[in-house]
Amino acid sequence: MPLRWLLLAASARCLVVPRAPRPGNKLHDSVAPRPCTALHAKVVVADGFTATANAGFASLRDAWLPAVGDGDELEVHDRTAPGDVVAVLDGAAVAVVNKVRITDAVLAALPDLGLVCVTATGVNNVDLDACARRGVLVSNVPAYSTPSVAQWVAACLLDAAVALRPQAGAVAAGAWAASPDFCAFPERTFELRGRTFVAVGRGAIGEAAGAVAEALGMAVVFARAPGRGGDGGELARALATADVVSLHVPLADNTARLVDGRFLAALKPGAILVNSARGGVVDEAALLAALDEGSLERAYLDVLDDEPPSDPASTSARLAAHPRAVVTPHTAWATNEARQRLRDVACGNVRAFLAGEPLPTPAAS
Numbered sequence: 001m002p003l004r005w006l007l008l009a010a011s012a013r014c015l016v017v018p019r020a021p022r023p024g025n026k027l028h029d030s031v032a033p034r035p036c037t038a039l040h041a042k043v044v045v046a047d048g049f050t051a052t053a054n055a056g057f058a059s060l061r062d063a064w065l066p067a068v069g070d071g072d073e074l075e076v077h078d079r080t081a082p083g084d085v086v087a088v089l090d091g092a093a094v095a096v097v098n099k100v101r102i103t104d105a106v107l108a109a110l111p112d113l114g115l116v117c118v119t120a121t122g123v124n125n126v127d128l129d130a131c132a133r134r135g136v137l138v139s140n141v142p143a144y145s146t147p148s149v150a151q152w153v154a155a156c157l158l159d160a161a162v163a164l165r166p167q168a169g170a171v172a173a174g175a176w177a178a179s180p181d182f183c184a185f186p187e188r189t190f191e192l193r194g195r196t197f198v199a200v201g202r203g204a205i206g207e208a209a210g211a212v213a214e215a216l217g218m219a220v221v222f223a224r225a226p227g228r229g230g231d232g233g234e235l236a237r238a239l240a241t242a243d244v245v246s247l248h249v250p251l252a253d254n255t256a257r258l259v260d261g262r263f264l265a266a267l268k269p270g271a272i273l274v275n276s277a278r279g280g281v282v283d284e285a286a287l288l289a290a291l292d293e294g295s296l297e298r299a300y301l302d303v304l305d306d307e308p309p310s311d312p313a314s315t316s317a318r319l320a321a322h323p324r325a326v327v328t329p330h331t332a333w334a335t336n337e338a339r340q341r342l343r344d345v346a347c348g349n350v351r352a353f354l355a356g357e358p359l360p361t362p363a364a365s
Helices: 003-011 060-067 082-089 106-109 128-134 146-162 164-172 206-216 232-239 261-265 283-294 315-320 337-355
Strands: 042-045 073-078 095-098 115-119 137-139 196-200 219-225 244-247 272-275 297-299 325-327
Touching: 003 060, 042 060, 060 073, 060 095, 060 337, 073 146, 082 106, 095 337, 106 128, 115 337, 128 137, 137 337, 146 164, 146 206, 146 244, 146 272, 146 337, 196 206, 196 232, 206 219, 206 244, 232 337, 261 283, 283 297, 315 325
Parallel strands: 042 073, 042 095, 095 115, 115 137, 196 219, 196 244, 244 272, 272 297, 297 325
Antiparallel strands: none
């Protein structure tokens, strides 16, 4: 190429040197994937904070450097407001997003975009049909958090059985010092062995949670949600046996508000609910009623309808403050090891796209 052409091209935003087509997830047959034609591509991480926070990096950008090659442009944002998405992603060949919504209108305003790399398993924040129509590939990160969520479930089971926090609190308040005996009994404790653990959903996380419960001596029953291979009768029969019911289903039309008044009434008195799936799987008003009545002994929740639960009048905020609920801030997935796996897979998808190779983990379209 003549030198003057190179100089002219280098002064433009993209040096146009076609790369190989991008194999990856299935698109509409009539639409080819948008090629990344920039020799030095722009990669934008739109909301990278949660995948990187408190993980030991000097800067957020350092965590995402493995996604790009020499000369590629990397731009990393903690968060992006809905009204700023188009401006932040302008000129990007790759958008790395976690919760940022990628709609058809956003895609229409971003003609350079070829890949939406979702740093999560669920891709409900991306309009997959619109991506397919426009030739934009979508990747996700499956199964990265399985060990982390399983150990969170284990922590819930042990907390319920051993009452570690309440007992330690009672000791700190002087209950043991005031006891006439060598021990004190501020809380009721029990063995998990021989009790029944019902996992609703049998994906990788449901299987891992079941294995944890089995290792603790519990009888494990798997039940499918109605519309996901199961029927209401199968689920009701399982619930009637449950000492603990743990939710491991995605949020979809057939699982939204799955845990409603009828579901909770099917449980035997004193049962415990564990939810590390999605807040929308639970009817929070019905759950509050069951906790208030005492028909449900306790709820362990890592997810709520409103995240964060900032409105004190909301059902989510009321659950977060309820004495029978133990609520963690949507971090069952977020051990440093799990987030490293998440970044490794996401960066691998970006590198594959830029190299013209198949995506390692294309999202189903």
